[in-house]
Amino acid sequence: MKKVLFFTILLITFIYLVWSYQIYFKSGNFRLIFFDVGQGDSSLIVTPGGQTILIDGGPDKKVLRGLGSVLPFWRRTIDLLVITHAHDDHIIGLIEVSRRYQIRSILYNNLDFDTPALSSLLKITQNNKIKMIKAQTGMSFNFDNNCILSVLASNQEIQKNENDYSIVTKFNCLGKNVLSSGDAGIAIENNLLNQGLDLKTDIFKISHHGSASANSLQFLEAIKPQVVVISVGENNKFGHPTPLILDRLNSLSVDIYRTDINSQLEFLANYKSIRLIK
Numbered sequence: 001m002k003k004v005l006f007f008t009i010l011l012i013t014f015i016y017l018v019w020s021y022q023i024y025f026k027s028g029n030f031r032l033i034f035f036d037v038g039q040g041d042s043s044l045i046v047t048p049g050g051q052t053i054l055i056d057g058g059p060d061k062k063v064l065r066g067l068g069s070v071l072p073f074w075r076r077t078i079d080l081l082v083i084t085h086a087h088d089d090h091i092i093g094l095i096e097v098s099r100r101y102q103i104r105s106i107l108y109n110n111l112d113f114d115t116p117a118l119s120s121l122l123k124i125t126q127n128n129k130i131k132m133i134k135a136q137t138g139m140s141f142n143f144d145n146n147c148i149l150s151v152l153a154s155n156q157e158i159q160k161n162e163n164d165y166s167i168v169t170k171f172n173c174l175g176k177n178v179l180s181s182g183d184a185g186i187a188i189e190n191n192l193l194n195q196g197l198d199l200k201t202d203i204f205k206i207s208h209h210g211s212a213s214a215n216s217l218q219f220l221e222a223i224k225p226q227v228v229v230i231s232v233g234e235n236n237k238f239g240h241p242t243p244l245i246l247d248r249l250n251s252l253s254v255d256i257y258r259t260d261i262n263s264q265l266e267f268l269a270n271y272k273s274i275r276l277i278k
Helices: 002-024 063-068 087-102 118-127 186-194 217-223 243-251
Strands: 030-034 044-047 051-057 080-082 106-107 130-134 139-142 148-153 168-173 176-180 202-205 227-230 255-258 263-270 274-275
Touching: 030 063, 044 063, 063 087, 130 263, 148 186, 186 243, 217 243, 243 255
Parallel strands: 051 080, 080 106, 106 130, 176 202, 202 227, 227 255
Antiparallel strands: 030 044, 030 263, 044 051, 139 148, 148 168, 168 176, 263 274
């Protein structure tokens, strides 16, 4: 009887491992997950080969639940963590992430702020001897399957608004592009437009939760997104996303998804398509 129970448990464990492996490595695709963290930002990119890029961590521990739902228990490594900027709604969740996951590298811009959350996070990164990379416009990071994360903007000038220190990144993989701009405002968007860069993207994580301080019509027309994701908290006190931005997006006939309405979002993307799977 004990042998039967042992082999039954062994078989169940084997089936689970095979299932989780197949779920994690979705051959021929990369995965893009926008976590429902309330009024904040956090998203994860999983390359076709299984490398992970975490962009921000939200305002609390909800990001842990999100990571646990999409990464198998044996995958406890974040290959690259991007801290777009140091506001609490983007970094508080990273405190627990840095305690529970092995983070290989952190890309940051300006962390010269005295806040309890940032101080706690930096102390953990120092104790864990995590590699810290100061963002520079034009730098890029190579991943498997010729996937590249490029830094389009990382303002080095003194800014009155911390949002405008946001790192703007473009991820290119399997013929698809993902643009993420943290909370960068219209001034940063105009700077990108003036550089004459190829800004066209397939998926755009809209800036500053759909605030009118960003997401100008000129910028949206230039990037031509197919899909726009708004990371935002339900009934938030800021009125995000603003009616102006929603009207602007509707006029462009893009697919709009919101974490306050759709909860956690996961896309599979490849040369042929972008598919929402949940």
